[in-house]
Ligand SMILES: O=c1ccn([C@H]2C[C@H](O)[C@@H](COP(=O)(O)OP(=O)(O)OP(=O)(O)O)O2)c(=O)[nH]1
């Protein structure tokens with residue numbers, strides 16, 4: 001039996017031998033994500049607004065339906081250079097066994113050149129709970145209005161219903 005605090009072990013396949021020297025890793029003991037690199041043969045210039053799917057050369061099979069992967073932008077690239085993700089966030093299913101792909105979007109006003117094996121985005125493993133949907137005609141009493149009656153409950157109010165300040 002694995003120790004309860006043991007880190008989940010994820011099966012990783014290298015789809016390109018060049019990745020062997022660039023395996024994703026946690027940069028510090030407290031890092032939440034592992035950086036993913038661009039598998040490119042040559043520099044790739046993205047014009048303003050251009051979005052390209054970039055290979056990582058890695059396949060990670062999470063296998064456990066209680067876990068998922070997230071691909072998130074790196075803050076430096078996103079904030080300083082406007083290099084973010086075309087899908088904003090990538091969600092990796094536990095049963096996905098294909099290559100991790102990064103949708104790279106240059107949302108800036110200037111060209112940006114990606115270098116081969118540059119760290120482009122980060123991969124975060126998160127817990128997931130799958131739900132069962134149970135059809136009902138109505139929710140439990142007292143929970144459907146918005147808070148105009150001052151019930152202290154949210155009810156159906158949303159999208160700024162509680163005001164700005
Ligand atoms: O940034 C991403 C997002 C997704 N994926 C892979 C893993 C994921 O499990 C699969 C499907 O992703 P998603 O369900 O978000 O895409 P979809 O457009 O709904 O495609 P599908 O019909 O294959 O589910 O694509 C990536 O490699 N990178």
Ligand SMILES: [Mg+2]
Pocket residue numbers: none
């Ligand atoms: Mg899908």
